[in-house]
Amino acid sequence: VIESLAAASALAGVGLAAWAAVAAIKGQFDWRRGLILLGMLQIALLVDAVADVTGLVRGHHPNELATHLAYLIVSLVIGPIVASQIFDDGGRWAAALTAVAGLAVAVVVVRAQTTWRSA
């Protein structure tokens, strides 16, 4: 885990959630912009995951390895699942799904950071 990148990813997740929540309330969701934002977040998460796995290979021992790996995998699959759901959907509920996904990514990234630290 690159601490600064993980923190930025968590903040980006919250930002995405806030933007999508406003879009859901207004009923005006730009799904293309949503996909772009999700894609940017996904790239940051992928870079962080590569750094994470490299650290593990080099001998880092996280506090809770199994839990940490679960969080890492979940953080990577949320984006693609949600992207497939909101594609070509400018509706209120697509925006709500994006908002929930942004929050979920933020929570999962923070938990992954916590479990990354050595015992």
Next chain:
Amino acid sequence: MTRARPPLGPGRLLVFGYGLFVVATGSRALVQLATHPGRAPLAYGLSAAAAGIYLAGLVLLGRFERHRRGWLTARALCLIELAGVVAVGSVSLLWPSSFPEPTVWSAYGSGYGFVPVVLPLLALWWLTTSEHRFGHAVPQKGDDERVERVRTFDREPVTARKDG
């Protein structure tokens, strides 16, 4: 490329939420039971049971969301889930020593931002207000408009259906 299905509804959001909780609670229970099962067997067992209920919720709500089948079963499961959260949450607050370590539903799911108590309530609301609640459509205000919207998304000429 065009979208070959109607716009998302609240059901898909709930299914996503249940999916997240299957992973979150399932992996938590699995790690706890695999690494130190003797430390708090009751709490870990309850977390595993919660994970099982979320998995069942995922399957049942997903089935209802896609095929409009299994309304009663899905509703019964949500009621069981809500009863579990309220019971475990109350016991954990009234008799804290019952659980040496917190369960998923301790303090009504405060460890998960109280989502565990909100999720079954939202699912029950959705199931209760669903226009297909008994496996067949119950006509509701604005139905014609909704059907029209779905047709537009299918990119299928409306006249073709009327004629054919």
